[in-house]
Amino acid sequence: MPKATTTIAWDPDTESILFIDQTALPRRYEVVRCSSVERLAEGIRRLEIRGAPALGVAGALGVALAALTSRKPDPDRFRSDVRKAAEVLRSTRPTAVNLAWGVDRVLDRVLTAPSIEEARARAVAEAVAVADEDEAVCRTLGDYGADLIPDGATVLTHCNAGALACRAWGTALGVVRSAVAAGKEVRVIACETRPLNQGSRLTCWEMAHEGIDVTLITDSSAAYLMQTGAVDLAIVGADRITHDAVFNKIGTYMHAVCARHHAIPFYVAAPLSTFDLVHMAKDITIEERSRDELAWCGDRQLAPEGVRVLNLAFDATPLDLVTAIVTEAGVLRPPYREAFASARRGDAR
Numbered sequence: 001m002p003k004a005t006t007t008i009a010w011d012p013d014t015e016s017i018l019f020i021d022q023t024a025l026p027r028r029y030e031v032v033r034c035s036s037v038e039r040l041a042e043g044i045r046r047l048e049i050r051g052a053p054a055l056g057v058a059g060a061l062g063v064a065l066a067a068l069t070s071r072k073p074d075p076d077r078f079r080s081d082v083r084k085a086a087e088v089l090r091s092t093r094p095t096a097v098n099l100a101w102g103v104d105r106v107l108d109r110v111l112t113a114p115s116i117e118e119a120r121a122r123a124v125a126e127a128v129a130v131a132d133e134d135e136a137v138c139r140t141l142g143d144y145g146a147d148l149i150p151d152g153a154t155v156l157t158h159c160n161a162g163a164l165a166c167r168a169w170g171t172a173l174g175v176v177r178s179a180v181a182a183g184k185e186v187r188v189i190a191c192e193t194r195p196l197n198q199g200s201r202l203t204c205w206e207m208a209h210e211g212i213d214v215t216l217i218t219d220s221s222a223a224y225l226m227q228t229g230a231v232d233l234a235i236v237g238a239d240r241i242t243h244d245a246v247f248n249k250i251g252t253y254m255h256a257v258c259a260r261h262h263a264i265p266f267y268v269a270a271p272l273s274t275f276d277l278v279h280m281a282k283d284i285t286i287e288e289r290s291r292d293e294l295a296w297c298g299d300r301q302l303a304p305e306g307v308r309v310l311n312l313a314f315d316a317t318p319l320d321l322v323t324a325i326v327t328e329a330g331v332l333r334p335p336y337r338e339a340f341a342s343a344r345r346g347d348a349r
């Protein structure tokens with residue numbers, strides 16, 4: 001079984017996008033070749049591609065694909081065509097800011113190009129740059145974060161913030177990989193992360209394939225393990241970081257509150273592209289997903305017909321519960337407003 005090294009990539013030979021279908025894991029490792037924006041949008045909605053940084057790369061590559069597949073001969077109608085495709089991609093998932101960030105990075109290149117041919121060339125170049133940057137950023141933030149993990153530590157994580165949530169390497173799991181690469185022994189506790197089980201299906205798959213010690217637990221076991229002293233620190237990814245909160249998979253807030261209660265460090269690992277310093281938490285839409293994701297598990301019915309289901313995909317953890325935020329600009333610590341400003345200036349460390 002191959003390692004999860006590259007989650008999503010551009011194939012220049014066929015001018016298509018290749019991505020691992022994460023809904024098939026852990027049982028099947030399947031790579032999808034995507035040649036249309038509609039198919040890419042479906043893959044994002046179904047979480048075949050998921051994870052904030054991976055969504056940023058998907059958004060970027062999707063706009064490049066739109067530029068290559070538009071058949072509008074007139075530049076204005078071509079640009080309108082690509083704008084519409086960009087809106088389709090942007091609308092697939094509202095919470096992770098990286099998706100819109102990736103879309104906008106390439107859309108800007110298309111809309112400012114002097115010709116259709118130049119627009120296509122610039123779009124592909126920018127999208128590939130977004131993908132390549134993501135892997136480099138994850139490795140850099142991983143190396144910064146590795147210093148936070150003591151040798152022999154047991155690290156609790158939630159959902160999947162690994163290579164599968166990025167182009168490669170990962171954010172929270174990128175920190176774990178960097179610590180292991182530095183020679184440290186690290187034990188991972190992976191919360192299953194209901195209802196789509198990114199933790200059991202994806203984090204365990206990644207860690208097992210790299211021989212990193214991993215133990216799967218139910219989400220509801222985390223507090224007890226913190227209480228018994230079984231957890232040395234927690235580290236999670238992020239989908240959007242505002243001036244007042246970290247948006248991440250539902251359940252993250254619960255772990256942060258418990259970690260604070262038990263004086264356990266609670267870290268967030270995320271690239272600067274996940275920061276949204278324009279909006280406050282109250283402004284952000286938390287994605288609600290389908291009833292069936294909670295009421296069914298495959299063909300096994302878990303809740304009676306007609307029972308109301310609230311399937312929130314994310315929650316918002318107040319920054320005062322976050323010990324530090326690991327980025328490619330360094331490890332950011334409170335006071336965060338100043339730390340964010342210095343990170344964006346490039347003088348954080």
Ligand SMILES: CSC[C@H]1O[C@H](OP(=O)(O)O)[C@H](O)[C@@H]1O
Pocket residue numbers: 050051052053158159160161162165166171172198236237238239247248249250313
């Ligand atoms: C490295 S960010 C990963 C982030 O994305 C996940 O959400 P989803 O699986 O719904 O895309 C989750 O919030 C992870 O922390």
